[in-house]
């Protein structure tokens with residue numbers, strides 16, 4: 001459900017314009033999950049809509065909960081039976097983030113990423129993207145834990161900037177005061193480095209956060225890990241980042257997954273320092289180091305001491321750096337693990353009921 005769908009329903013059933021506000025209130029404020037619950041609508045209309053229309057374009061297929069109850073993963077089914085994943089995470093007290101997908105699978109083939117090995121099946125529509133947020137907002141998970149969704153991150157399956165039209169439309173919808181009404185600064189989009197769209201994003205959404213999946217600062221290694229580095233090598237990426245930072249003056253987040261013995265040595269940290277220093281407004285760069293989450297790929301996690309030394313090297317060179325907390329590993333819901341797999345052994349399927 002989104003503002004376009006509401007307009008479509010109003011036109012299709014020849015409804016008066018004031019019904020738009022009633023729909024907005026029902027779905028985006030009261031979080032009602034069926035047309036039948038909208039008591040401001042006449043009974044006959046409720047019955048027709050309930051029979052002929054869907055509130056959400058995604059339907060719950062499976063829900064997993066981490067033991068910590070700080071991460072939940074939902075498998076959602078689309079109209080063509082394709083499955084996508086969305087994750088709800090609680091990285092800090094009172095902060096709940098929802099990680100959403102922008103494509104079914106991903107065509108960029110990063111060699112350490114579980115989603116990358118699926119290939120691209122198709123782009124999601126604007127409604128399928130925002131319905132992942134609405135799904136969590138309507139779900140019993142949020143209701144029974146008494147929590148509110150604070151942040152949205154486009155870090156699920158897919159490369160958002162390879163689905164620019166729908167992703168940009170979905171960003172406008174999430175910020176639409178009549179529907180989702182989520183502040184631009186509470187939304188982050190993560191890209192593997194689609195250079196032309198980084199510039200478009202800077203022009204169109206200067207208040208929305210950008211994260212860049214970097215993972216290596218040497219063209220040869222980055223190309224091995226991320227084939228997208230071939231059309232968009234580091235020099236082009238640097239120019240796009242300079243453009244973004246000039247336009248927005250906003251902090252930018254670099255994601256750097258530490259892969260044991262591949263990109264976690266002090267010389268590779270030194271290359272990362274040089275890359276960051278080559279960016280004009282490098283004081284706006286923050287590096288999130290991510291401990292590799294095991295998939296069926298042939299990579300190892302970095303040793304804890306290696307990760308700490310890597311982090312300290314960056315900090316000692318004046319670069320703002322943190323090691324990101326890993327949540328959701330036991331449900332394959334952590335970064336790089338989204339590939340429609342069931343949770344690994346010992347994780348519990350949550351018994352929270354889904355209301356939709």
Ligand code: SF4
Pocket residue numbers: 106107108109110113114115116117156157158159192213
């Ligand atoms: S890391 Fe991101 S861009 Fe790369 S294959 Fe995975 S989902 Fe696609």
